[in-house]
Amino acid sequence: MRTASPDQEALAWDPALTRTWERNRGVLGWLSAVNHKDIGRRFIYTALVFLFIGGLEALAMRTQLARASSDLLTEEFYNQLFTMHGTTMMFLFVVPILEGLAMYFAPLMLGARDMPFPRLNAFGYWSYLAGGVFVYVSFLTGEVPDGGWFAYVPLTDSEFSPGRNLDFWLLGVTLVEVSGIVGALEIVVLVLKHKVPGMALHRMPLFVWSVLVMAVMMLIAFPVLLTASVLLELQRKFGLPFYDSSAGGDPLLWQHLFWIFGHPEVYIQFIPAAGIVSTVVSSAARRPIVAYRYVVAALVATGIASFGLWVHHMFATGIPFLATTFFTAASLLIAIPSGIQVFAWLATLWQGRVRWSTSLWFVVGFVVIFVLGGITGVMVAVVPFDWQVHDSFFVVAHFHYVLLGGVVFPIFAGLHHWWPKITGRMLDERLGRWTFWLMFVGFNLGFFPQHVLGLEGMPRRVVTYPESSWELWNMLSTVGSFVLGVGFALFVVNVVLSRRRGALAGDDPWGGPTLEWATTSPPPPYNFRVQPHVHDVSPCWNPADDVDPSVTSLLEELEVPHDDQRETIGTSIVDAEPDEVVLIAKSSIWPLVVTLAIVAVLCGGLYDLVVPAVVGAVGAAAALVAWLWPGPSRTEVPA
Amino acid sequence: MSDWRELPPIAPARVPEARPGGLYGMALALGVLGVIGAVLLYSYAHLAANADAWPPPGTSRPSSWTLLAAGVLAPAAAMATTRAYHYAHADERDRVHVMGALVAATVLSTAALASMGVWLAGIDGASDHSFGAVVLVLGAYVAVALGVGVGGGLLVGAWVALGHAGTAPADSVRILRALHWFTAAAGVVVLPLLALGGGG
Numbered sequence: 001m002r003t004a005s006p007d008q009e010a011l012a013w014d015p016a017l018t019r020t021w022e023r024n025r026g027v028l029g030w031l032s033a034v035n036h037k038d039i040g041r042r043f044i045y046t047a048l049v050f051l052f053i054g055g056l057e058a059l060a061m062r063t064q065l066a067r068a069s070s071d072l073l074t075e076e077f078y079n080q081l082f083t084m085h086g087t088t089m090m091f092l093f094v095v096p097i098l099e100g101l102a103m104y105f106a107p108l109m110l111g112a113r114d115m116p117f118p119r120l121n122a123f124g125y126w127s128y129l130a131g132g133v134f135v136y137v138s139f140l141t142g143e144v145p146d147g148g149w150f151a152y153v154p155l156t157d158s159e160f161s162p163g164r165n166l167d168f169w170l171l172g173v174t175l176v177e178v179s180g181i182v183g184a185l186e187i188v189v190l191v192l193k194h195k196v197p198g199m200a201l202h203r204m205p206l207f208v209w210s211v212l213v214m215a216v217m218m219l220i221a222f223p224v225l226l227t228a229s230v231l232l233e234l235q236r237k238f239g240l241p242f243y244d245s246s247a248g249g250d251p252l253l254w255q256h257l258f259w260i261f262g263h264p265e266v267y268i269q270f271i272p273a274a275g276i277v278s279t280v281v282s283s284a285a286r287r288p289i290v291a292y293r294y295v296v297a298a299l300v301a302t303g304i305a306s307f308g309l310w311v312h313h314m315f316a317t318g319i320p321f322l323a324t325t326f327f328t329a330a331s332l333l334i335a336i337p338s339g340i341q342v343f344a345w346l347a348t349l350w351q352g353r354v355r356w357s358t359s360l361w362f363v364v365g366f367v368v369i370f371v372l373g374g375i376t377g378v379m380v381a382v383v384p385f386d387w388q389v390h391d392s393f394f395v396v397a398h399f400h401y402v403l404l405g406g407v408v409f410p411i412f413a414g415l416h417h418w419w420p421k422i423t424g425r426m427l428d429e430r431l432g433r434w435t436f437w438l439m440f441v442g443f444n445l446g447f448f449p450q451h452v453l454g455l456e457g458m459p460r461r462v463v464t465y466p467e468s469s470w471e472l473w474n475m476l477s478t479v480g481s482f483v484l485g486v487g488f489a490l491f492v493v494n495v496v497l498s499r500r501r502g503a504l505a506g507d508d509p510w511g512g513p514t515l516e517w518a519t520t521s522p523p524p525p526y527n528f529r530v531q532p533h534v535h536d537v538s539p540c541w542n543p544a545d546d547v548d549p550s551v552t553s554l555l556e557e558l559e560v561p562h563d564d565q566r567e568t569i570g571t572s573i574v575d576a577e578p579d580e581v582v583l584i585a586k587s588s589i590w591p592l593v594v595t596l597a598i599v600a601v602l603c604g605g606l607y608d609l610v611v612p613a614v615v616g617a618v619g620a621a622a623a624l625v626a627w628l629w630p631g632p633s634r635t636e637v638p639a
Numbered sequence: 640m641s642d643w644r645e646l647p648p649i650a651p652a653r654v655p656e657a658r659p660g661g662l663y664g665m666a667l668a669l670g671v672l673g674v675i676g677a678v679l680l681y682s683y684a685h686l687a688a689n690a691d692a693w694p695p696p697g698t699s700r701p702s703s704w705t706l707l708a709a710g711v712l713a714p715a716a717a718m719a720t721t722r723a724y725h726y727a728h729a730d731e732r733d734r735v736h737v738m739g740a741l742v743a744a745t746v747l748s749t750a751a752l753a754s755m756g757v758w759l760a761g762i763d764g765a766s767d768h769s770f771g772a773v774v775l776v777l778g779a780y781v782a783v784a785l786g787v788g789v790g791g792g793l794l795v796g797a798w799v800a801l802g803h804a805g806t807a808p809a810d811s812v813r814i815l816r817a818l819h820w821f822t823a824a825a826g827v828v829v830l831p832l833l834a835l836g837g838g839g
Contacts, residue, residue, distance in 0.1 A: 116660045116664070117660075117661075117664060120664075181671055185664060185667045185668060185671075188663070188667055189660050189663045189664050189667070192663055193660045193663060194660075219667060219670060219671055219674070220674055223671050223674040223675045223678065224674065224678050226675070227675050227678040227679065228678070231682070231776065234772070234776070235772075238766065239766040240765055240766055240769075240771075240772035240775065240776070241766065241767075241768065241769050241772055242682065242686070242769055242772055242773065244769070247766075247767060247768050247769060248686065248690050248693075248695060248768045248769035248770060249686065249769040249772075250685065250686060250689050250769075253682060253685050253686065256685065257678065257681075257682070570657070570660065572657070579657035580657050580659075582660060621790075625794060628794060629798075630798060630811075
């Protein structure tokens with residue numbers, strides 16, 4: 001009889017290590033899970049659910065816009081839909097799924113056994129889920145956020161948005177931001193300290209480089225929005241006039257703070273997507289990526305430069321001429337590191353022995369769409385052009401080409417590439433190619449006409465429009481969006497069929513170069529029985545042969561768990577020399593309890609209820625102490 | 640006395656020059672706190688630069704003596720935590736001296752927090768003008784950092800007092816030391832602005 005995934009015996013998992021590293025049984029065990037693969041999977045699956053919810057919202061909007069003078073949706077509901085669609089895609093789908101992929105695969109690629117602070121990891125997931133649910137609960141109370149995903153003041157001030165709609169948004173998004181920050185912190189420490197011996201910085205997989213850059217950017221960008229949101233909530237709740245021009249405040253302060261976060265956010269999404277593309281390209285071409293060091297430099301340069309672009313979202317607000325000139329130049333310059341990567345991918349494919357797979361098709365689709373989105377990006381970086389198309393459908397088309405084509409296509413490339421590793425079963429290639437072509441054709445049919453609509457003057461965020469030439473382009477766009485939706489649905493069908501009767505994947509179905517393919521599919525709870533030692537950027541293709549015996553004996557010592565402790569190797573930052581045996585925290589229910597207590601505080605604040613707020617605050621503090629209370633430790637025992 | 644219960648070692652637990660992962664985690668967390676502080680300072684500067692008058696005419700500020708007290712007490716707490724770390728890190732780990740230094744650090748942090756609380760309570764008209772609002776949140780920012788330091792001091796102190804099995808405190812005290820010095824540095828940057836801040 002076939003099971004949902006290959007069983008432990010067939011995969012020859014080590015019983016002692018499995019006992020030490022696996023999560024506890026039962027519901028409580030499930031709720032207490034902290035292993036990076038459990039948490040990574042939950043991020044990925046939850047984000048996919050949000051993708052489909054956000055997609056349904058988009059289809060509702062496109063249905064409304066298919067015909068002129070349509071009254072399918074009310075103005076109020078349309079405002080809520082475009083707000084929730086943007087919020088869902090930006091905050092609840094793209095970043096979380098990339099974090100999920102990073103949490104699942106970065107430790108495997110580095111040869112580590114888990115993330116450095118697994119309980120913090122679990123807290124990150126629970127607070128993401130709680131934040132997403134918090135925002136969506138507003139549908140039940142009839143107070144759905146309706147101020148757009150960038151929530152411009154004064155529209156979102158209590159004077160013009162007097163209900164709780166925006167409070168749901170501010171508090172929920174803040175919780176999701178906290179989740180992002182703790183996840184980013186985890187990833188940085190993982191990369192700094194938990195690489196296996198020999199995996200010096202210049203041998204790290206490009207996906208790991210990309211999530212390292214992403215995580216550092218998140219640590220800088222996310223606190224900006226978090227602070228701005230808290231200030232707006234303080235204004236709405238207590239009347240502190242940070243953004244109120246009648247009391248010395250400035251609405252433009254919100255725009256600055258939002259886009260200081262918001263523009264890097266685009267690259268926070270693009271950079272790990274580029275890392276996925278590099279991974280898929282190298283595996284498909286069966287050769288290391290061309291110009292590895294230039295690609296790393298391009299990733300880092302893109303991350304740094306992305307913090308100098310935010311004002312190009314505000315060209316229409318009366319920014320001084322000198323500033324617009326600077327930000328135009330910066331916006332044009334960022335095309336250079338992106339171009340380096342595109343050429344590196346093309347050169348790798350050119351020089352490799354290409355094996356076509358669904359994931360590579362998604363990469364090809366990505367390159368085509370992303371280049372088009374990049375070109376329109378350069379167009380809107382030019383101030384006079386930006387003034388003409390600002391807040392028009394041209395901008396909607398541009399950012400969907402960048403974000404859907406430039407990020408979601410690579411995410412689907414990654415999902416098709418890594419799904420066998422996660423589940424132990426292959427996705428169907430034929431269905432995968434149908435998925436790709438439906439998504440590619442649907443996407444272009446859906447969004448290319450929006451360029452024309454924008455150039456013809458159709459503003460974004462309008463519930464309807466008069467009968468005109470816009471109707472044809474809108475109808476085409478709507479048809480395309482439904483074709484795109486069918487593509488997404490077909491992916492779900494493929495996943496379900498794969499779970500029921502997918503071919504067994506084996507350890508390495510693609511002949512991949514990086515360490516995630518050096519363990520079973522799915523990987524055991526401890527990842528590697530003996531953690532590997534590497535001396536090449538493609539350790540599966542070029543295994544280490546002249547290993548230092550002292551390092552080998554240290555790694556073999558960790559093959560047996562001592563005192564039932566979760567042990568992994570810690571190494572130095574640059575050269576990855578072994579310098580520590582790290583004890584990893586075990587499963588805990590406290591991260592979930594802390595999250596629930598925080599939600600009680602937010603609910604108390606939202607409805608002006610003192611008791612839940614106080615109980616939640618005290619409960620959070622108590623649960624935090626229980627969480628942090630140390631277990632037995634060996635980390636400070638002298639040699 | 641040396642009474643940390645040690646578990647049997649395997650392999651080298653850590654080479655002497657290596658830093659614990661928790662310290663990197665705390666450094667990054669403090670970086671996040673630093674970004675939040677920078678955003679608040681940027682907001683202050685942006686509002687000051689765009690205001691007709693800053694502070695607005697007729698603004699009254701609470702006495703600066705409490706700010707001065709907080710500004711002195713926060714570095715003193717950090718120094719006490721540094722002492723605790725030296726005791727905990729020494730070959731002869733001495734629970735009494737570690738506890739004494741941690742108690743001193745926590746008392747000093749609490750006193751600094753109380754001083755900030757008194758100063759914050761003296762602000763009025765925060766909802767009348769953005770000046771009062773941004774000054775209030777900057778003061779609250781320092782107070783929250785001090786509060787986290789007090790909580791951390793109590794937690795680490797409890798570990799030491801209860802002699803939890805196998806837990807030697809040097810890593811924890813080291814992490815607490817980073818937090819206290821960050822708070823002291825934040826105080827040095829923010830408190831003069833709160834006491835003297837102008838612009839516009």
